[in-house]
Amino acid sequence: xxxxxxxxxxxxxxxxxxxxxxxxxxxxxxxxxxxxxxxxxxxxxxxxxxxxxxxxxxxxxxxxxxxxxxxxxxxxxxxxxxxxxxxxxxxxxxxxxxxxxxxxxxxxxxxxxxxxxxxxxxxxxxxxxxxxxxxxxxxxxxxxxxxxxxxxxxxxxxxxxxxxxxxxxxxxxxxxxxxxxxxxxxxxxxxxxxxxxxxxxxxxxxxxxxxxxxxxxxxxxxxxxxxx
Amino acid sequence: xxxxxxxxxxxxxxxxxxxxxxxxxxxxxxxxxxxxxxxxxxxxxxxxxxxxxxxxxxxxxxxxxxxxxxxxxxxxxxxxxxxxxxxxxxxxxxxxxxxxxxxxxxxxxxxxxxxxxxxxxxxxxxxxxxxxxxxxxxxxxxxxxxxxxxxxxxxxxxxxxxxxxxxxxxxxxxxxxxxxxxxxxxxxxxxxxxxxxxxxxxxxxxxxxxxxxxxxxxxxxxxxxxxxxxxxxxxxxxxxxxxxxxxxxxxxxxxxxxxxxxxxxxxxxxxxxxxxxxxxxxxxxxxxxxxxxxxxxxxxxxxxxxxxxxxxxxxxxxxxxxxxxxxxxxxxxxxxxxxxxxxxxxxxxxxxxxxxxxxxxxxxxxxxxxxxxxxxxxxxxxxxxxxxxxxxxxxxxxxxxxxx
Numbered sequence: 001x002x003x004x005x006x007x008x009x010x011x012x013x014x015x016x017x018x019x020x021x022x023x024x025x026x027x028x029x030x031x032x033x034x035x036x037x038x039x040x041x042x043x044x045x046x047x048x049x050x051x052x053x054x055x056x057x058x059x060x061x062x063x064x065x066x067x068x069x070x071x072x073x074x075x076x077x078x079x080x081x082x083x084x085x086x087x088x089x090x091x092x093x094x095x096x097x098x099x100x101x102x103x104x105x106x107x108x109x110x111x112x113x114x115x116x117x118x119x120x121x122x123x124x125x126x127x128x129x130x131x132x133x134x135x136x137x138x139x140x141x142x143x144x145x146x147x148x149x150x151x152x153x154x155x156x157x158x159x160x161x162x163x164x165x166x167x168x169x170x171x172x173x174x175x176x177x178x179x180x181x182x183x184x185x186x187x188x189x190x191x192x193x194x195x196x197x198x199x200x201x202x203x204x205x206x207x208x209x210x211x212x213x214x215x216x217x218x219x220x221x222x223x224x225x226x227x228x
Numbered sequence: 229x230x231x232x233x234x235x236x237x238x239x240x241x242x243x244x245x246x247x248x249x250x251x252x253x254x255x256x257x258x259x260x261x262x263x264x265x266x267x268x269x270x271x272x273x274x275x276x277x278x279x280x281x282x283x284x285x286x287x288x289x290x291x292x293x294x295x296x297x298x299x300x301x302x303x304x305x306x307x308x309x310x311x312x313x314x315x316x317x318x319x320x321x322x323x324x325x326x327x328x329x330x331x332x333x334x335x336x337x338x339x340x341x342x343x344x345x346x347x348x349x350x351x352x353x354x355x356x357x358x359x360x361x362x363x364x365x366x367x368x369x370x371x372x373x374x375x376x377x378x379x380x381x382x383x384x385x386x387x388x389x390x391x392x393x394x395x396x397x398x399x400x401x402x403x404x405x406x407x408x409x410x411x412x413x414x415x416x417x418x419x420x421x422x423x424x425x426x427x428x429x430x431x432x433x434x435x436x437x438x439x440x441x442x443x444x445x446x447x448x449x450x451x452x453x454x455x456x457x458x459x460x461x462x463x464x465x466x467x468x469x470x471x472x473x474x475x476x477x478x479x480x481x482x483x484x485x486x487x488x489x490x491x492x493x494x495x496x497x498x499x500x501x502x503x504x505x506x507x508x509x510x511x512x513x514x515x516x517x518x519x520x521x522x523x524x525x526x527x528x529x530x531x532x533x534x535x536x537x538x539x540x541x542x543x544x545x546x547x548x549x550x551x552x553x554x555x556x557x558x559x560x561x562x563x564x565x566x567x568x569x570x571x572x573x574x575x576x577x578x579x580x581x582x583x584x585x586x587x588x589x590x591x592x593x594x595x596x597x598x599x600x601x602x603x604x605x606x607x608x609x610x611x612x613x614x615x616x617x618x619x620x621x622x623x624x625x626x627x628x629x630x631x632x
Contacts, residue, residue: 057528
């Protein structure tokens with residue numbers, strides 16, 4: 001299988017002119033389609049920064065990121081937004097749902113941005129929320145859902161745009177054990193059955209245990225890369 | 229869905245949004261009420277001038293307008309008056325002799341314009357007969373009756389039935405005088421008019437002036453004032469030797485005042501909206517800064533900058549425009565009620581009468597102002613959203629997502 005993500009000598013340095021902080025330091029990483037990869041490491045090791053760079057949320061100060069051979073670091077901000085919409089799904093630590101929309105509308109929203117017809121949007125939103133076990137919560141707003149349920153809506157939203165891969169930044173950090181277990185099962189199932197590529201940062205040993213590949217970062221550098 | 233998001237977002241902070249909506253509603257009410265008030269006052273002023281002085285159309289000998297010479301009378305005036313009375317568009321026509329002179333009581337004198345009228349005709353053209361507060365409108369005294377204003381009576385120190393003397397130039401050029409007895413005292417809306425205009429019977433004045441059947445002015449009241457221009461145009465063609473003027477031509481300053489009211493309205497509403505704009509900018513800016521993480525997320529998942537911009541503008545427009553119906557409704561109810569009962573300004577009656585305004589102002593609301601005022605408000609909302617939207621567009625998704 002080919003690499004879906006490749007980074008070459010990827011670097012991100014904050015405050016380069018004063019006190020430089022090398023958040024990501026010459027990272028070479030290749031991720032194949034269908035991987036279930038965990039980025040691990042202590043706080044400040046550069047996990048979130050690396051995910052931001054891979055996801056095109058930030059520009060590197062050196063190196064490149066290629067998504068299916070396309071160097072996204074050379075793209076303009078507007079093109080990058082469009083690229084993210086079509087290719088990347090995001091799951092954030094703090095769920096980050098639109099609070100004024102229902103679960104179903106949150107999932108539909110990303111398809112609306114893709115100009116998917118209304119009927120198709122509604123159908124797919126129901127399918128995805130059913131898939132993450134929230135069929136009975138379609139019309140609930142985020143404030144009416146538990147943290148675990150909100151994060152499952154976020155996963156459904158990430159899947160809604162039919163992305164090439166999903167980036168999840170500490171997806172279980174705010175969840176209790178049961179919700180964490182539940183979310184991991186859903187993500188693992190999507191990875192196994194739909195061959196969806198997942199890259200997630202985590203501190204959580206239970207999440208690390210589920211990963212099939214574990215990349216460890218320290219001070220912005222990869223110090224180990226283990227495939228199970 | 230963007231509209232749905234905008235509508236729901238404005239209710240996330242209910243109190244803050246209600247304050248803005250209330251500010252817009254009150255601002256629009258204030259602007260439209262002021263305009264309705266002035267429109268009413270000006271309409272009343274115009275009505276007053278048309279009814280007491282100008283009438284809808286006037287005829288003159290063209291030479292009379294320049295120097296007001298006694299000799300510059302209208303040829304065949306009575307025949308013209310009689311013909312005008314038969315015109316289907318004309319309600320009434322009244323011939324006037326007009327000259328300027330001095331009025332003297334036993335204690336003092338004053339300059340006045342003397343109108344020699346046929347009371348039966350004049351009362352159909354002018355409202356002075358209804359403004360009599362003492363005595364009668366030419367009734368009860370057989371010869372040389374005069375009707376004067378309350379203000380002039382006060383100045384001269386005279387009362388009803390007192391004698392006064394009018395001195396003026398006769399047709400032959402010499403000074404002539406006549407003794408008149410006060411038959412009635414009037415009080416119109418315009419105290420200046422009351423102090424400078426007196427009325428005598430046409431026959432009495434014509435004898436002293438020596439003008440015979442000549443008239444200086446023919447005042448015409450129409451059945452429908454809206455047709456003034458059309459009727460005047462026809463009459464100008466029918467009487468090319470005479471100067472036929474509408475009230476707008478006779479009093480261009482009143483016509484101008486009426487004309488600039490619309491522009492005044494837009495200026496006043498514009499100033500109110502400009503003040504409101506700062507409140508809306510503040511509210512939208514707070515909303516944007518509070519939701520940095522949300523905007524970061526929206527841009528992260530693929531919402532492009534034009535859409536983010538539109539979303540914020542839409543939110544501002546929805547928030548602001550929610551105040552428009554409330555403002556219009558409040559104005560319609562308030563002005564509707566005051567248009568019936570009037571606004572009592574009798575506490576300022578002396579100052580108001582100096583300018584010819586009534587003690588009661590009946591505001592007039594132009595419904596045609598609703599659409600442009602609504603559009604101006606929507607434009608204010610769009611302009612108010614620009615700075616907050618630009619601020620949001622500068623957020624970096626990677627940083628904004630992690631903002632607390």
